[in-house]
Amino acid sequence: MQPNAAIKKTEACPGRKLSRLTVTEPRSDENLMAAIATGDQFAFARLVERHLSRTVGLATRLMGSRADGEEVAQEAFARVWTHAARWRPIGGGGNARFTTWLYRIVVNLAIDRKRRPVHAAMDDVDEPMDEADDGFAQIHRRQVSDAVAAAMMRLPERQRVALALCFFEEMSNIEAAKIMALSVGAIESLLVRARRALRQELTGVYEELSEG
């Protein structure tokens, strides 16, 4: 039985007293949030399971470290739990989808943490080993990954956030604009500056890749 599905018992043939189970659509984020607002921990567990992976991914790109990314994700979900009653769905007085609200929390927490003086280096971003690669290829891939990550971390924070949302998380510029509380034009401008800066920094790297 799927834990995320709302299941209701319906009578298929009332005359014969037969019954069947009807599995309805998985509960929406809005539905889960309404339950979380009343203190439903099962709904919270379901919501965490659904969004944890992407939240950690975004936070890791913004923080430059998997460990920091996980911490930010943990804190973001703690805020979701604490403030669930304050969130309003679209049409219910709110103006943002749950994910927009969640990613805004993640972005704000990441920016706050990056402004603190001490932070971890990129060294703990692990790369999964591709068994098809030989040792040299693995080292080369790791070097390219580190070079890109380091260049990302040198970007001004708003450029980095815009690039992480639009390029890596593949969000629309409209959604990114809502998360960052900016206009679509401003997001586009941040993206242009971010990619131009990265192109300059990484010219050697990507020319080498193109030739390879």
Add this chain to the structure above:
Amino acid sequence: MKLGRFSAILDAYGAAPERWPAHEREAALELARSSLPAARALSEAHALDTTLLRMSVPDIESDPERFISLRSAIVSAAQPRIGNWFDRWLGVDLTPSQLWPSVAGLTVATLLGFAVGLGGLIQIDPDHDADDVAVLSSIDLPAASQ
């Protein structure tokens, strides 16, 4: 579409047409097909995309043990909210439109209570003697009289 706008789109969104603004996508693709400089710019943008995507952030779901451990840590930290009912009673979780009847009711009750109290204070007892008060005060409050 002019080459300048095409380059700006590539600079902002990269080489994948599905990421370009929908209302400009067709014109941009047409330019990429018909203009050599546009095709060259597209190729350069593609090279940068490929490089950026080499930045690997492993999906936590590819490590089930870590995923379960992190999820458990988050969920177990979410303790039942003792203050939940209290917040609701106070109206902390209500919108202003939901809150105003409670505020209005509380204001009316306060004003009513104040009016009743004030009425009791200014009530005049015709049998009351001012000298009795003076005598009682001197007996009950010796410290104050010294």
